[in-house]
Amino acid sequence: MSGDAADIVVRAQGLVKKFKDFRAVDGLDLTIERGMIYGFLGPNGCGKTTAMRMLTGLLTPTEGTVEVLGLSVPKDAETLKYKIGYMTQAFSLYGDLTVLENLDFMATIYGMPAKQRKKRIGEVMERYSLTDLKNRFAGKMSGGQRQRLALATAVLHEPQLLFLDEPTSAVDPESRRHFWEQLFDLVEGGTSIVVTTHFMDEAERCHKIAIMEAGQKRADGAPKDLMAAMGANVVEIEGPNLRDIRRHLLGTDGIMAAAQLGARLRVLVKDEVPDPEGFLKAKPETDGATLIEKVRPNLEDVFVTATGEGRQ
Amino acid sequence: MMRSLTRISAVFFKELAQLRRDRMTFGMVIMIPLIQLILFGYAINTNVRDIPVAVVDQSQTALSRILIQIVEATTVVKVTERLTSVQEAEEAIRSARVRAAFILPDDLSQRIVRSPSVGLETPPSTDQETSRPVAQWIVDGSDTMIAGAIKSLRSMPLSELNRQPPNRSTATFEVALFFNPEQRTAINIVPGLVGIILTMTMIMFTSAAIVRERERGNMEMLINTPVRPMELMIGKIIPYIFIGLLQTVIILGLGHLLFNVPFGDRTLDLFIGTLLFIGASLSLGLVMSTIAKSQLQATQMTVFVLLPSILLSGFMFPYEGMPLIAQYIAEIFPATHFMRMIRGFVLRDATILDLHRDVLWMCGFFVLGMFVAALRFKKKLD
Numbered sequence: 001m002s003g004d005a006a007d008i009v010v011r012a013q014g015l016v017k018k019f020k021d022f023r024a025v026d027g028l029d030l031t032i033e034r035g036m037i038y039g040f041l042g043p044n045g046c047g048k049t050t051a052m053r054m055l056t057g058l059l060t061p062t063e064g065t066v067e068v069l070g071l072s073v074p075k076d077a078e079t080l081k082y083k084i085g086y087m088t089q090a091f092s093l094y095g096d097l098t099v100l101e102n103l104d105f106m107a108t109i110y111g112m113p114a115k116q117r118k119k120r121i122g123e124v125m126e127r128y129s130l131t132d133l134k135n136r137f138a139g140k141m142s143g144g145q146r147q148r149l150a151l152a153t154a155v156l157h158e159p160q161l162l163f164l165d166e167p168t169s170a171v172d173p174e175s176r177r178h179f180w181e182q183l184f185d186l187v188e189g190g191t192s193i194v195v196t197t198h199f200m201d202e203a204e205r206c207h208k209i210a211i212m213e214a215g216q217k218r219a220d221g222a223p224k225d226l227m228a229a230m231g232a233n234v235v236e237i238e239g240p241n242l243r244d245i246r247r248h249l250l251g252t253d254g255i256m257a258a259a260q261l262g263a264r265l266r267v268l269v270k271d272e273v274p275d276p277e278g279f280l281k282a283k284p285e286t287d288g289a290t291l292i293e294k295v296r297p298n299l300e301d302v303f304v305t306a307t308g309e310g311r312q
Numbered sequence: 313m314m315r316s317l318t319r320i321s322a323v324f325f326k327e328l329a330q331l332r333r334d335r336m337t338f339g340m341v342i343m344i345p346l347i348q349l350i351l352f353g354y355a356i357n358t359n360v361r362d363i364p365v366a367v368v369d370q371s372q373t374a375l376s377r378i379l380i381q382i383v384e385a386t387t388v389v390k391v392t393e394r395l396t397s398v399q400e401a402e403e404a405i406r407s408a409r410v411r412a413a414f415i416l417p418d419d420l421s422q423r424i425v426r427s428p429s430v431g432l433e434t435p436p437s438t439d440q441e442t443s444r445p446v447a448q449w450i451v452d453g454s455d456t457m458i459a460g461a462i463k464s465l466r467s468m469p470l471s472e473l474n475r476q477p478p479n480r481s482t483a484t485f486e487v488a489l490f491f492n493p494e495q496r497t498a499i500n501i502v503p504g505l506v507g508i509i510l511t512m513t514m515i516m517f518t519s520a521a522i523v524r525e526r527e528r529g530n531m532e533m534l535i536n537t538p539v540r541p542m543e544l545m546i547g548k549i550i551p552y553i554f555i556g557l558l559q560t561v562i563i564l565g566l567g568h569l570l571f572n573v574p575f576g577d578r579t580l581d582l583f584i585g586t587l588l589f590i591g592a593s594l595s596l597g598l599v600m601s602t603i604a605k606s607q608l609q610a611t612q613m614t615v616f617v618l619l620p621s622i623l624l625s626g627f628m629f630p631y632e633g634m635p636l637i638a639q640y641i642a643e644i645f646p647a648t649h650f651m652r653m654i655r656g657f658v659l660r661d662a663t664i665l666d667l668h669r670d671v672l673w674m675c676g677f678f679v680l681g682m683f684v685a686a687l688r689f690k691k692k693l694d
Contacts, residue, residue, distance in 0.1 A: 053693060056536060057692075058532070058535065058536065058691075058692060058693045059692065059693055059694045060692065060694055074692075077691075078538060078540075078691075081536065081537060081538045082538055086533070086536040088529075088532045088533055088536075090529050090532075091529070092529050092530050092531075092532050092533035092534075093530070093533065094326070094330065094528075094530060095528070096329075096330050096333050096334070097326065097329055097330065101326070101329055104322075104325075105322055105325070105326045106537065108318055108319065108321065108322030108325075109319055109322045109323075109537045109538065109539050110537065110538060111315040111318050111319065111538070
């Protein structure tokens with residue numbers, strides 16, 4: 001293995017997964033580097049969970065090749081299982097076992113010797129604030145507590161690579177923030193992380209993301225680079241009759257999309273229009289507008305330009 | 313290897329912890345053998361007694377009344393109705409008020425005097441008159457066991473009518489009853505009940521074992537760990553082996569106390585045989601669990617195995633009485649082999665070697681079942 005390849009944790013080429021006639025994943029190429037959080041961003045049913053399951057060896061690709069941590073998947077999936085951690089979308093630990101019992105079960109399943117097991121369980125319980133909950137039944141805990149337990153079990157055997165399938169879909173915003181801080185702690189410790197999400201703010205925290213739609217990758221790169229290269233400028237309009245303005249603008253040449261955010265209308269104007277603010281001000285529909293200004297694009301704008309009708 | 317054992321122990325302790333908290337299942341472990349043993353031990357009886365019958369006495373003599381008393385004294389039948397005509401008797405049988413009717417004709421006295429069973433004289437056997445029966449039984453023959461019991465009255469001696477001791481005729485054959493000389497049904501039923509209860513509980517518990525992980529959403533996490541299918545299977549059945557042995561002790565111990573069923577001296581043989589049967593049943597349950605899509609389906613499959621295990625295994629009806637094809641089918645079920653084994657060990661003092669064919673078959677069934685279950689368990693979602 002060359003020095004360069006060692007820094008690649010996931011390499012997938014031409015990945016296809018068919019369920020009967022439905023192509024859940026349709027020709028996916030991926031290269032994920034070590035030491036970063038890589039996010040799959042996309043709506044429900046876009047194939048991000050299916051893609052992740054193929055990377056962990058849970059699903060056999062219909063076509064294409066996968067190499068994770070230098071191991072060919074699904075051929076070497078069993079060896080790989082010691083090196084990766086996986087957090088499922090739905091809580092999948094045992095509700096009728098306590099926190100400690102769940103952790104002990106998982107540590108033993110990964111073949112940890114008794115002494116090391118005790119030490120390591122103590123460590124993760126401390127780090128994920130589970131020590132006080134250790135005799136609580138997993139089924140009786142809150143969403144945030146369960147999520148901490150799920151993360152604790154996923155990192156118990158110190159995996160090099162962590163797969164998280166929509167890890168924050170069942171928790172409150174406070175727990176979510178905290179959770180992401182913990183992910184960055186893990187990255188600092190040398191773990192690479194692959195995460196799926198449909199939250200824009202979460203995707204924005206990733207080092208790199210892939211925007212998925214209908215089983216295909218529409219765009220990938222660092223969120224900042226994607227915003228810079230999205231091929232549209234963002235202009236916000238304030239004023240009355242925003243719904244009317246929106247209806248008129250949609251379908252006009254040069255306008256990619258328009259969406260209302262509270263008292264403002266966020267309009268994506270194509271790059272080919274040289275002066276987007278002037279372009280909008282010149283429109284008769286915006287006569288009543290009190291403010292028309294160019295703003296910084298966000299990831300949602302990238303998502304809109306990369307997918308659906310906005311796609312070029 | 314060491315890692316393998318560690319993982320098996322992980323699954324074992326996990327199952328144990330879950331089982332301990334599942335009060336319902338835990339209760340069934342104790343209550344099923346307890347209740348079924350007491351119920352069936354007392355209830356199932358193949359020696360039919362006190363069959364309700366009607367009497368149609370057309371002769372109305374002292375003799376006829378004595379005859380009825382003699383018949384009642386056998387305790388095979390119990391007179392519950394006295395009717396005046398044969399039509400009424402048939403009606404009583406049709407409406408299931410009685411299972412048979414005893415018809416005493418008006419020339420009863422003449423018939424009795426000439427009957428050889430009374431023993432007044434020994435008329436030539438060619439005499440037409442003497443070969444006439446004394447009275448008639450009309451029997452609801454649909455239940456073969458009831459019919460058989462009444463048929464046994466067909467040639468009962470009537471010398472008591474003449475205040476003579478019953479003539480001690482020499483039997484054609486001498487029959488020596490081994491192992492259960494008193495002909496108590498419980499002796500046969502209680503050891504067999506071990507097989508039925510183990511079939512039921514063992515298959516029921518394990519048939520849900522794998523499918524439950526799937527239903528509760530634990531499967532995706534489980535197949536992401538390095539646990540191997542065979543390790544998972546072995547770890548899952550070990551707790552139930554102990555449960556099975558516990559149930560066996562309950563049934564045989566209580567059977568000894570309540571019904572005086574002997575234990576036999578073959579404790580080791582009994583232990584090995586029971587262990588093999590538990591193993592075979594558990595592995596069958598695991599295979600079913602890998603097929604079932606839900607716990608409900610798993611339960612339905614359990615019933616599918618349980619019924620033939622009760623009806624074809626020799627538990628209720630003699631194996632030898634079944635047609636050959638049914639016997640072959642019965643051979644598939646572990647319960648059939650176990651019936652033979654446990655009755656052999658407990659009642660006939662047989663050894664493992666005497667029943668080596670059943671032992672080998674059970675071993676094969678267990679190993680095959682474990683392999684099929686492990687092979688069918690895929691660590692994949694597709």
